[in-house]
Amino acid sequence: MPQLPxxxxxxxxxxxxxxxxxxxxxxxHQPQVMGEMxxxxxxxxSLLGWVAPGISAAxxxxxxxxxxxxxxxxxxxxxxxxxGLELDPxxxxxxxxxxxxxxxxxxxxxxxxxxxxxxxxxxRLSDDSVTFTNFALFLGTAMSITAFPVLARILAERKLLRTxxxxxxxxxxxxxxxxxxxxxxxxxxxxxxxxxxxxLWLTLFGTAAYVLVMLFVIRPALRRLANVYERRGFIPQDxxxxxxxxxLASAWTTEWLGIHALFGAFMAGAILPKQHGFVHALVxxxxxxxxxxxxxxxxxxxxxxxxxxxxxxxxxxFYCGLxxxxxxxxxxxxxxIAARVTGLSWREASALGILxxxxxxxxxxxxxxxxxxxxxxxxxxxxxxxxxxxxxxMTSPVLEWIYFARPFPKEPIVTVETESEPEPYTDLAVGD
Amino acid sequence: xKAVLQYVVLVGIPVLIVVGLLQIGEHFLRAPASVGGxxxxxxxxxxxxxxxxxxxxxxxxxxxxxxSQSGPQLRLSFNDEHHTTLAGQLKDLTITAxxxxxxxxxxxxxxxxxxxxxxxxxxxxxxxxxxxxxxxTLSLTATRRPESDQLTGNH
Numbered sequence: 114m115p116q117l118p119x120x121x122x123x124x125x126x127x128x129x130x131x132x133x134x135x136x137x138x139x140x141x142h143q144p145q146v147m148g149e150m151x152x153x154x155x156x157x158x159s160l161l162g163w164v165a166p167g168i169s170a171a172x173x174x175x176x177x178x179x180x181x182x183x184x185x186x187x188x189x190x191x192x193x194x195x196x197g198l199e200l201d202p203x204x205x206x207x208x209x210x211x212x213x214x215x216x217x218x219x220x221x222x223x224x225x226x227x228x229x230x231x232x233x234x235x236x237r238l239s240d241d242s243v244t245f246t247n248f249a250l251f252l253g254t255a256m257s258i259t260a261f262p263v264l265a266r267i268l269a270e271r272k273l274l275r276t277x278x279x280x281x282x283x284x285x286x287x288x289x290x291x292x293x294x295x296x297x298x299x300x301x302x303x304x305x306x307x308x309x310x311x312x313l314w315l316t317l318f319g320t321a322a323y324v325l326v327m328l329f330v331i332r333p334a335l336r337r338l339a340n341v342y343e344r345r346g347f348i349p350q351d352x353x354x355x356x357x358x359x360x361l362a363s364a365w366t367t368e369w370l371g372i373h374a375l376f377g378a379f380m381a382g383a384i385l386p387k388q389h390g391f392v393h394a395l396v397x398x399x400x401x402x403x404x405x406x407x408x409x410x411x412x413x414x415x416x417x418x419x420x421x422x423x424x425x426x427x428x429x430x431f432y433c434g435l436x437x438x439x440x441x442x443x444x445x446x447x448x449x450i451a452a453r454v455t456g457l458s459w460r461e462a463s464a465l466g467i468l469x470x471x472x473x474x475x476x477x478x479x480x481x482x483x484x485x486x487x488x489x490x491x492x493x494x495x496x497x498x499x500x501x502x503x504x505x506x507m508t509s510p511v512l513e514w515i516y517f518a519r520p521f522p523k524e525p526i527v528t529v530e531t532e533s534e535p536e537p538y539t540d541l542a543v544g545d
Numbered sequence: 546x547k548a549v550l551q552y553v554v555l556v557g558i559p560v561l562i563v564v565g566l567l568q569i570g571e572h573f574l575r576a577p578a579s580v581g582g583x584x585x586x587x588x589x590x591x592x593x594x595x596x597x598x599x600x601x602x603x604x605x606x607x608x609x610x611x612x613s614q615s616g617p618q619l620r621l622s623f624n625d626e627h628h629t630t631l632a633g634q635l636k637d638l639t640i641t642a643x644x645x646x647x648x649x650x651x652x653x654x655x656x657x658x659x660x661x662x663x664x665x666x667x668x669x670x671x672x673x674x675x676x677x678x679x680x681x682t683l684s685l686t687a688t689r690r691p692e693s694d695q696l697t698g699n700h
Contacts, residue, residue, distance in 0.1 A: 218556060221555075229566060235574050239576045240616065242581075246570070249567055423620065425632075455551070491615065492613075
């Protein structure tokens with residue numbers, strides 16, 4: 114492998130820069146993941162390639178990017194499995210209706226605004242290799258996504274997880290995640306079906322069969338894995354290997370079906386038994402490799418594809434500003450109004466709105482898929498990355514201003530009783 | 546009952562509006578022609594070495610032009626050592642582009658003008674490349690590389 118020294122140097126530089134920038138952002142009371150996302154952009158053509166093109170070309174030669182891409186994809190497969198693993202249907206208990214309505218409104222409101230925006234942007238930022246429907250559906254999905262792991266981390270850091278607001282935010286984000294990824298799978302399916310030899314009905318039938326097999330065949334079988342953990346008190350390497358094989362097989366199946374490997378990885382995590390000890394042990398084994406080593410590579414790879422130079426001129430910056438404005442209005446506004454209608458106070462509803470507006474790395478995952486399948490252009494990709502950064506960055510200070518800065522009128526913060534163990538959503542240490 | 550009504554008003558109606566907007570966009574909107582991707586260039590005359598053109602990007606053995614497209618806005622990059630980049634526009638199937646601000650003294654002011662024939666040859670375009678120091682205009686033919694040969698990121 115002649116590229117090995119280059120690859121090792123790349124990973125080293127990525128780790129150093131992402132840790133340093135991540136720490137700097139922590140000092141600014143931002144999640145570390147925010148800093149790592151920015152670090153990726155700093156290593157790309159937007160900064161390193163601009164100020165030191167020679168160093169950038171030597172460190173990231175185009176022929177070496179295939180290896181970096183493969184590593185980042187493996188990291189994402191692992192990470193999406195961990196995200197799926199964190200989803201527990203128990204969190205919907207007792208608040209199913211409210212969470213469902215709030216969550217679905219928080220999806221459809223930005224989706225609607227995203228589709229309206231697509232009417233304006235399609236002739237201006239797309240081309241005729243992409244149909245309007247695919248473009249609009251993707252833009253709508255990108256506007257609707259919420260970063261479940263980052264949101265959970267912010268709630269944990271703010272000690273809000275066990276408050277009504279925190280419980281509602283987690284439940285909504287969970288429903289958002291599942292719905293958002295289902296919509297994205299549909300969009301990917303539509304886009305790929307356009308140029309695929311496989312008939313659409315076959316792909317749809319295959320997908321339905323896959324979901325049924327996962328839910329009614331694989332899921333019951335997986336309870337045995339959790340039972341082994343219960344008996345022994347640890348996860349043996351054979352069980353870990355079986356779990357990883359399941360993730361790979363599921364990811365391979367959905368990629369083969371045409372709905373992207375990440376959906377399969379997410380599904381594999383979502384169907385695993387949710388005994389907390391088992392989930393905790395599994396996350397502990399996989400989290401560090403995925404989050405500390407592989408995710409920064411994904412951020413760097415994203416940064417290498419993000420060229421702020423493509424957003425040049427007043428018109429392009431106007432489009433970028435419009436995208437950010439619509440994204441915030443749709444997600445923040447939609448979630449706030451829905452939460453208010455379903456009974457939360459304005460203060461809690463707007464806090465929920467700003468939490469749901471956190472897009473973080475889930476948006477970057479989605480945008481990379483969009484760029485890969487050719488549904489968005491490089492310039493639009495860059496604008497959407499900037500939108501993801503702005504909406505993630507604004508969460509902590511705006512939450513502080515909306516929810517914490519003013520004194521509470523009666524009770525300080527009401528906590529809710531749940532059957533689960535304390536802080537069950539903090540295992541996945543994104544931004545730790 | 547109230548919950549169902551809430552869901553219908555807050556979710557159902559917006560979904561119907563989205564479906565309507567998709568129909569409107571599909572029927573009434575047209576995006577610019579797709580020219581993004583990597584294009585292999587053939588230049589006439591083939592050798593420009595004898596011309597006093599300075600540091601020209603298309604003196605490479607196999608000149609390739611990569612076009613990054615965002616609607617009508619184009620960014621064109623040659624595969625030369627310096628990745629010479631031109632900014633351009635696509636208007637009515639005509640590509641016009643030029644080096645906006647030369648980044649180094651030896652870089653030549655270049656201008657490209659070409660037309661895509663969508664009806665007969667959508668994967669080829671023909672045009673001219675003008676290099677000011679040569680005082681000459683070269684004719685060029687570009688052939689789109691198959692997508693499987695291209696790096697992702699352009700469409």
